[in-house]
Amino acid sequence: MSGIIEVKDLNFGYTPQSTILKALSFEVIQGRFVGIAGPNGAGKTTLLNLLCGLLRSKAGSIKIDSVPIESYSARKLAKKVAVVRQEFVPVFDFCVAEVVSMARTPYLSTFGFESDTDKKIIDEALEMTDTARFASRPLANLSGGERQRVFIARALAQNTDILLLDEPTTFLDLKHQVGIYDLLKRMQLEKGKTIVVVTHDINLSTQYCDEILLLGADSSYQYGSAKDVFSPHKIEKVFGVRGFAGKIGTEKFFLPLGKFAKDAHIITTNINSTTKK
Amino acid sequence: MAEILTAKKLAIKVSICLAVLVAVMALCAMVGTQKISLKKVFAGPGQEPGQNIDYEILVGVRLPRVILAALVGAALACSGVVLQAILRNPLADPYILGISSGAGLGVITAVISGITWKFWGGSPIAVFAFVGALATVWLVWCIGHLTGKSQVTSLLLAGVVINAFFSAVIMFLISIAKSEQLRSTVLWLMGNIIEKDPAVLGVSTVCILAGIIALFSISHRLNILTFGQEEAKGLGVDTAKTTAIAFGLAAFTTAIAVSLSGLIGFVGLIVPHGVRLVFGPDHRQLLPVSAIIGGAFLVVADTLARIIVAPAQLPVGVITAIAGGPFFLVLLAKYSRKVSWLK
Numbered sequence: 001m002s003g004i005i006e007v008k009d010l011n012f013g014y015t016p017q018s019t020i021l022k023a024l025s026f027e028v029i030q031g032r033f034v035g036i037a038g039p040n041g042a043g044k045t046t047l048l049n050l051l052c053g054l055l056r057s058k059a060g061s062i063k064i065d066s067v068p069i070e071s072y073s074a075r076k077l078a079k080k081v082a083v084v085r086q087e088f089v090p091v092f093d094f095c096v097a098e099v100v101s102m103a104r105t106p107y108l109s110t111f112g113f114e115s116d117t118d119k120k121i122i123d124e125a126l127e128m129t130d131t132a133r134f135a136s137r138p139l140a141n142l143s144g145g146e147r148q149r150v151f152i153a154r155a156l157a158q159n160t161d162i163l164l165l166d167e168p169t170t171f172l173d174l175k176h177q178v179g180i181y182d183l184l185k186r187m188q189l190e191k192g193k194t195i196v197v198v199t200h201d202i203n204l205s206t207q208y209c210d211e212i213l214l215l216g217a218d219s220s221y222q223y224g225s226a227k228d229v230f231s232p233h234k235i236e237k238v239f240g241v242r243g244f245a246g247k248i249g250t251e252k253f254f255l256p257l258g259k260f261a262k263d264a265h266i267i268t269t270n271i272n273s274t275t276k277k
Numbered sequence: 278m279a280e281i282l283t284a285k286k287l288a289i290k291v292s293i294c295l296a297v298l299v300a301v302m303a304l305c306a307m308v309g310t311q312k313i314s315l316k317k318v319f320a321g322p323g324q325e326p327g328q329n330i331d332y333e334i335l336v337g338v339r340l341p342r343v344i345l346a347a348l349v350g351a352a353l354a355c356s357g358v359v360l361q362a363i364l365r366n367p368l369a370d371p372y373i374l375g376i377s378s379g380a381g382l383g384v385i386t387a388v389i390s391g392i393t394w395k396f397w398g399g400s401p402i403a404v405f406a407f408v409g410a411l412a413t414v415w416l417v418w419c420i421g422h423l424t425g426k427s428q429v430t431s432l433l434l435a436g437v438v439i440n441a442f443f444s445a446v447i448m449f450l451i452s453i454a455k456s457e458q459l460r461s462t463v464l465w466l467m468g469n470i471i472e473k474d475p476a477v478l479g480v481s482t483v484c485i486l487a488g489i490i491a492l493f494s495i496s497h498r499l500n501i502l503t504f505g506q507e508e509a510k511g512l513g514v515d516t517a518k519t520t521a522i523a524f525g526l527a528a529f530t531t532a533i534a535v536s537l538s539g540l541i542g543f544v545g546l547i548v549p550h551g552v553r554l555v556f557g558p559d560h561r562q563l564l565p566v567s568a569i570i571g572g573a574f575l576v577v578a579d580t581l582a583r584i585i586v587a588p589a590q591l592p593v594g595v596i597t598a599i600a601g602g603p604f605f606l607v608l609l610a611k612y613s614r615k616v617s618w619l620k
Binding site: 053073083095102 | 282283493501508513
């Protein structure tokens, strides 16, 4: 079995006085699609950085495939966990194929060049993410959505059991948001990858995620199926926002409403009415 | 399908560039105020010194000088490539972290203190430059690590501050120096390729080539370091170790180059950019090709410095700056559409 994340009694703060994550425990089963949600400053990206070994926890443990994360060398961990951060433009003009080929670094020897097997894996990753057609274009000349797919292709070529993503759809339009989630779902279903995605999108993550970890600003947390965790009541409590919650077919949705929304008066009185139907 | 650098492609490109370098070195060795007959050179050295002048000039004077220029050019271009990568800054050059001012301070201290001892039969200025350069880089490295989270920014800031401070000390020392001391210092500051003792040349060749090969061995990790520390860690690179190795090797090769030839500007800045524009940013290719092209560039520049105002000579630093700038602009104009940070 591989691709399992176990977090137990995790505590973390950036200064000795502060605590962002407190007594956090959860387990991600192999091949599941998990969303990490919560308001700004709740520690979502911090948790992601802990899960990929970039930060070290003060107390508590993180185990990847039953081995404490501290026991992995950077190189070994890079064969277990791949990270996709928010897309950016690199300083120098690497083309798409070059960026994706960097994923093979943990597998290369000194004076490393990619073997034929490496190249096959890179080509597959480019194909699956539909980035092969602009493989020779510089990363800087792509749109935000295309760049994000390139970084996902890189993570795929890293050939890890676990894939962590930090808000992969933040700057994308609707079509590309759905496209990215579809791609991630395919990677889960076809390749059996464990996927953990930090997200602000309640509706898409309800559709795609098997489990949700909802972090509160007060270091509280909820972990469970998306449909349980994203109840209108909990959303209101954690995010401090009210809105319409509803269901179409089997899909639940939540539509946040601000104070100045035309229908704001309806939800201030009865938030749960629509979901109970 | 995907266009990725292979060992074979690299070997072909490097071989072609090496052939160009050898051709440039051979041609430049033949050029000079004294015409040289190859026929006489191949006749070998005469029985006594002075019997075969052509041979002595070519083998004893011009070849060592051409080799020295190629070495210094290669070292500067390589450390330019490496510092641009680890600092993630296209404006970085080999001198950005205090090497120039540290070496300069070493040299002016040696000149002003009027030391008389000899080193390998020559002036010990080079030793002072080498020690000054390495000590300063070490200081910058320590200061850069004292301050904070972003290693890269604090390193750059420490380099800028130390450079400014040492430059002020150098100016102070220059202002109190005697005029005959001034000339040798200023000449050194302008950069000069001067024939060296064969033993010095031999040791330097070994050190610089070893440095370049060691840097080449981490070149695929440099690719990832240009994406930042977080990304590099995520791809399995031990960033602290790799940065320290890259930084140390770049400082070492630059310190040797500087102690051999003084401060030669522009090579370490424009050669990496030129090569990147033409060949792309993959460091496995960028590093060796920059070393070779940097060598060829400085050989040509030094030859021009020898012949333009012959029989007098110009400091080669003047040529690299005058020729390098416009040459780089031409490259930029030609390739700028390919490069994102120019947009």
